[in-house]
Amino acid sequence: MSEDAPRTTHPALTILGGGVMGEALLAGVLASGWAVDDVAVTEPFAVRANELSSRYGVRAADGNAKASRRADVVVIAVKPKDVGAVLAEISGALRPGTLVVSIAAGLPCAFYEQRLPAGTPVVRVMPNTPAVIGQGASAISPGTHADEGHLALTERILATSGLVVRADEKDLDAVTAISGSGPAYVFYVVDAMAEAGVLLGLTRARARELAVQTVLGSAALLAETGEHPVILRERVSSPGGTTVAAVRELDAHGVRAAFLAAAEAARDRSRQLAAEAAAPQHG
Numbered sequence: 001m002s003e004d005a006p007r008t009t010h011p012a013l014t015i016l017g018g019g020v021m022g023e024a025l026l027a028g029v030l031a032s033g034w035a036v037d038d039v040a041v042t043e044p045f046a047v048r049a050n051e052l053s054s055r056y057g058v059r060a061a062d063g064n065a066k067a068s069r070r071a072d073v074v075v076i077a078v079k080p081k082d083v084g085a086v087l088a089e090i091s092g093a094l095r096p097g098t099l100v101v102s103i104a105a106g107l108p109c110a111f112y113e114q115r116l117p118a119g120t121p122v123v124r125v126m127p128n129t130p131a132v133i134g135q136g137a138s139a140i141s142p143g144t145h146a147d148e149g150h151l152a153l154t155e156r157i158l159a160t161s162g163l164v165v166r167a168d169e170k171d172l173d174a175v176t177a178i179s180g181s182g183p184a185y186v187f188y189v190v191d192a193m194a195e196a197g198v199l200l201g202l203t204r205a206r207a208r209e210l211a212v213q214t215v216l217g218s219a220a221l222l223a224e225t226g227e228h229p230v231i232l233r234e235r236v237s238s239p240g241g242t243t244v245a246a247v248r249e250l251d252a253h254g255v256r257a258a259f260l261a262a263a264e265a266a267r268d269r270s271r272q273l274a275a276e277a278a279a280p281q282h283g
């Protein structure tokens with residue numbers, strides 16, 4: 001870039017919680033040109049904080065209140081059970097207008113609005129772990145005081161780690177059940193396919209290599225052709241062939257029904273997380 005090229009300005013971003021998702025978002029914005037001085041992370045475990053600051057060159061030494069004070073956007077990336085305590089810490093430190101973005105599962109925007117200064121703009125996000133490699137999928141939903149500008153800013157941040165869609169807040173528990181938890185289902189399927197390969201006599205390494213590439217290639221085929229999955233499945237299924245024999249077993253073992261029940265369980269657990277976070281803390 002020439003020295004005369006206009007510099008993109010980025011809002012000051014503070015990520016509270018430097019775990020799996022906090023790091024994914026951190027890596028995403030830095031890879032997209034955010035300067036290390038524009039980004040900070042907080043993390044109570046010193047070893048982890050040091051790891052993040054040495055890996056990315058960002059500030060990771062401050063507590064939540066201090067790090068939030070100078071932020072234009074605060075991203076809450078702690079576990080749902082820890083959000084209430086974090087909000088109590090930062091509520092008095094936020095400058096008016098600071099955007100609060102939360103990725104915590106289950107907790108509605110109202111949870112934040114009840115605990116932060118009146119008028120605080122809040123955007124609730126459900127991302128997923130492929131964000132780590134820039135292949136995430138996030139759904140975002142505005143709180144009462146978040147306007148188009150706040151949504152656009154959230155999109156700008158999340159787009160650094162993959163696809164971003166807007167969703168009604170009533171759908172975020174369902175989004176959590178599909179794309180938030182979804183990577184785990186895919187890893188489960190890959191592991192099961194690899195195990196099946198071992199059953200049939202393949203080496204574990206060969207079976208896993210083939211299973212991973214099959215999932216990767218199939219996902220790319222879906223995305224690139226835009227075809228319905230049923231059409232693509234039919235193209236694999238020769239009359240009287242191997243695939244129909246296999247899919248009949250998947251049906252007989254209730255795999256489709258298991259996915260439906262799994263999604264309902266994840267949605268219900270997401271709702272429960274909100275109830276637990278709102279309940280008074282014991283112990």
Ligand SMILES: NC(=O)C1=CN([C@@H]2O[C@H](COP(=O)(O)OP(=O)(O)OC[C@H]3O[C@@H](n4cnc5c(N)ncnc54)[C@H](O)[C@@H]3O)[C@@H](O)[C@H]2O)C=CC1
Nearest residue numbers: 017018019020021022043077078079080103104105127128
């Ligand atoms: N892991 C996933 O696939 C997804 C997680 N989420 C949500 O993201 C949030 C974070 O999840 P993960 O990154 O998986 O968890 P994690 O356990 O890897 O990270 C949480 C981090 O917060 C730190 N922490 C704990 N208390 C803190 C405090 N008071 N102040 C600052 N940091 C504190 C912990 O030391 C830890 O490093 C959760 O609310 C989860 O519901 C959302 C979508 C996907």
Ligand SMILES: O=C(O)[C@@H]1CCC=N1
Nearest residue numbers: 105128176180181182
């Ligand atoms: O399991 C969880 O609660 C988090 C939210 C979505 C994915 N992981």
